[in-house]
Amino acid sequence: MSKQFNYLKSYLVNLDEFRKPPVHLVAAETFFNQKLYAWAIKELKDHMGIPYKIKVSVDRGLENPGRFILPIPFPRGRLLDSYIFAFFINPEVLVDFNQFVAVMSHELSHLLLFSYNNGHGHVCSPHCLIGATIEIEKATDITAIIIGFGHYIKEARKRDFVNEEGALLTRTLGYLSDQEFEFIYDCFINNRKFRKVPKKKRRTFIQKIVEIFKNTFT
Numbered sequence: 001m002s003k004q005f006n007y008l009k010s011y012l013v014n015l016d017e018f019r020k021p022p023v024h025l026v027a028a029e030t031f032f033n034q035k036l037y038a039w040a041i042k043e044l045k046d047h048m049g050i051p052y053k054i055k056v057s058v059d060r061g062l063e064n065p066g067r068f069i070l071p072i073p074f075p076r077g078r079l080l081d082s083y084i085f086a087f088f089i090n091p092e093v094l095v096d097f098n099q100f101v102a103v104m105s106h107e108l109s110h111l112l113l114f115s116y117n118n119g120h121g122h123v124c125s126p127h128c129l130i131g132a133t134i135e136i137e138k139a140t141d142i143t144a145i146i147i148g149f150g151h152y153i154k155e156a157r158k159r160d161f162v163n164e165e166g167a168l169l170t171r172t173l174g175y176l177s178d179q180e181f182e183f184i185y186d187c188f189i190n191n192r193k194f195r196k197v198p199k200k201k202r203r204t205f206i207q208k209i210v211e212i213f214k215n216t217f218t
Helices: 003-018 026-033 039-047 091-095 095-114 133-156 179-191 192-195 199-217
Strands: 053-059 066-068 084-089 160-162 166-172
Touching: 026 039, 026 095, 039 053, 039 095, 039 133, 053 095, 066 095, 084 091, 084 095, 091 095, 091 166, 133 179, 179 199
Parallel strands: 053 084
Antiparallel strands: 066 084, 160 166
16 A cells, blocks of 8 residues: 555545535635735635634745645644744736636645644644655645635646747646546546435545545556
8 A cells, every 4th residue: 555545545534524515716706806815815714714824925936836834843732823824826826816726725725734633633744744745735636626626726727838949838737647636526526426425424435435546546
C-alpha cells in the first residue's frame, strides 16, 4: 500500500462531515467583479466554516498561483483563535473568478484540514509535509471538490497560454491528473447514488471509492 494511498484514504474517509453540495457563489462573484477581494474571500471562508483570522496578500513574485504558510509548530487549542494565518496569491489569479475560487478554495482547504487535526479528530499532522508534499496537495485538491467548489475548479483547471516562443500550451491548475480529477468529480459531484446514501453508511461507501482509487491510480 503506497504512502500516497494512506494519506488520501485518511482524508477522504474522515472528511465526509465537511461534504457539501455544489455551491453557487453569487455574492462572492459580485464582490470579485467589484475588486472587493477580501469580501469575496470571506464568502468562501464562511461557506467552508473556517472561523479563524486570515490575511491574504498579493505577491507578484510568487511562482505558484497561491501559497498557504503553515506555521511549525502548528498552533493548538485557543492559539488557533488568536493566530492570523497568512496566504499569498499570484495577481494572475485575480483575472478570472473561476480561477480565483479554485486557488483560494485549495489554499483555504489546507487551513481547514490542519485545523481539523487540532481538536476535531485526526486527519493528518503538519509533519506529513515532510517528504509527502504531493500527497498532501492531492488530498487538498480533493477536499476543495468535496466541500462544494468542484464545478469552479473544473472550469478553471485548464488554461491555454502562449509561451515566449509563440507556441500555444495548456496549463493545468492543481495536482490531480486529469484521470484522478474526473474520477473524484464523478464520485462526489455527478454521482446521484452517493447523495442518497444515508450519512451513517457514507463512510463505507467512501472506503469503496478509495479502494477503487487505489487500484486505479497508485
